[in-house]
Amino acid sequence: MMSRSQPAVHPLEVPPLTDAAENAVPMRVRMKDIQGMPGTPAGLALRVCQFVFAAVSLCVMATTNDFPSVTAFRYLIAAVILQSLWSLSLAIVDVYALLVKRCLRNSRVISLFTMGDGITSTLTFAAACASAGITVLIGNDFNNCAQNHCTRFETATAMAFMSWFAVSPSFFLNFWSLASR
Amino acid sequence: MMSRSQPAVHPLEVPPLTDAAENAVPMRVRMKDIQGMPGTPAGLALRVCQFVFAAVSLCVMATTNDFPSVTAFRYLIAAVILQSLWSLSLAIVDVYALLVKRCLRNSRVISLFTMGDGITSTLTFAAACASAGITVLIGNDFNNCAQNHCTRFETATAMAFMSWFAVSPSFFLNFWSLASR
Incomplete structure (x- = not known):
């Protein structure tokens, strides 16, 4: 309280440039806490959705005995494995946070x-489109x-698309917060 | 003594606030003029690339006589028509600007x-992946x-991918400038 009335002495000593530099740091670091971003409950829910859809897609596709004969289905397997690993690890990070x-x-x-969201979502989407x-x-x-x-191919493809739908909000929220910081 | 020693700490916190408020306004309103954004020569070049790749993909695919028998190839035709129309109209807007x-x-x-870039690039990418x-x-x-x-199918698919590669920078630059304005 008292301090507000007496700031006239010290700012004269402090150069304005350092003042601005000191101010710029907290402004830059501060990011809005939007639901769905990493470290929020909605973000964790998104990650869990991504993991579950990718895992279901993987299981359904892996139970068909003729998927290795088609390149696109093998690629779908690889893409959803990558997606589920990425989403699972980020879900663990979210739980920890x-x-x-x-x-x-x-x-x-x-x-x-x-970057990780962008790469995995592009791969998952490409695999889902090829399978479709x-x-x-x-x-x-x-x-x-x-x-x-x-039916199993369609289910696996649909689940991969659902997983991609769940990754997109994470990616765009992260990209948005990166651009607006 | 205490009352004399305290102001030494606080004035460092107080003046920055007004400084920051004054700085924040011009920072928010100003949009950077990045090459590749609409209305710049690089943006026009990107649009022309998108249009040319999509048009080549359309022509190559349309010259095969059996494309209507495959759903994905018909979808590719539709997607690259939409992409070329969108890119051509935005190229005209860029030339005007x-x-x-x-x-x-x-x-x-x-x-x-x-939004337009996001929709057309997603459709083009999906069509290219399905064709691939x-x-x-x-x-x-x-x-x-x-x-x-x-060979023709591969060429058409590759051209659709190239068109998608050319749309992506436009989309991300627009999204970035939208988020950071």
């Missing part, structure tokens, strides 16, 4: 998360669903 | 461009390139 109330608003951490193209080819164009596990 | 030296840094315009899956299926898994136009 929530438990110890640690803030994950570090700029380096956010840019790392953004082949599933539609088998089902609609060849009318050959009797000999193939069309 | 460059000719009349008009600035396209309006927030509404940028968000419209971002089927092309690989025909070429590697069935070893049936003799009866099919594998």
Whole structure:
């Protein structure tokens, strides 16, 4: 209280440049705490969704015995394995951050998360699209669903798409907070 | 003594606040003029690249006589038509903006461009991935390139991917400038 009335002495000693530099740091570090970002409950829920959808896609595709004969299905397996590992590890990080109330608003951490989200979501989306193209080819164009596990292929593809849908908000929120910091 | 020693600490905190408030306003309003954004020569070059790649992909795919038998190839045709129309219209907007030296840094315009870029790039990428899956299926898994136009399918797919590569910088630059305005 008293201090507010007497600031006239010291600012004369402090050069304005250092003042500005000292101010710039807290302004830059501060990031808005939007739900869905890393370290928030909604962010953890997103990560869990991503992991569950990717894991279900992996399991459903792996139970078909003829997936190794199609390159795109093998690629889908690889992509959802990567996606589930990434989402699981970030979910663990989120749980840790929530438990110890640690803030994950570090700029380096956010840019790392953004890159990882961007890469895994692109790979998952590409794999899902390739699988969807082949599933539609088998089902609609060849009318050959009797000999193939069309339902399982479709389920695995749909789950991969759902996983991609769940990654997108994480990616865009991280990218947004990276750009607006 | 205590009352004399305390002001030494606090004045360092107080003046920064007004400093920061004054600095924050011009920082927020100003948008950086990054090359590649709408209304810049690099942005126009990106649009032209997108249009050319999408148009080449369309032409190559349309010259194969059996593309209508595969759903993914028909979808590729539709996606690259949409992409080429979108890129051509934005290229025209860019030419206009460059000719009349008009600035396209309006927030509404940028968000419209971002949405359009996001939608068309997602569609183009999905179509390219589906086509790539089927092309690989025909070429590697069935070893049936003799009866099919594998080279043309591959060229059309590659051109669609190139078009997507050219859209991505536009999208991310627009999204970044939207977030950091």
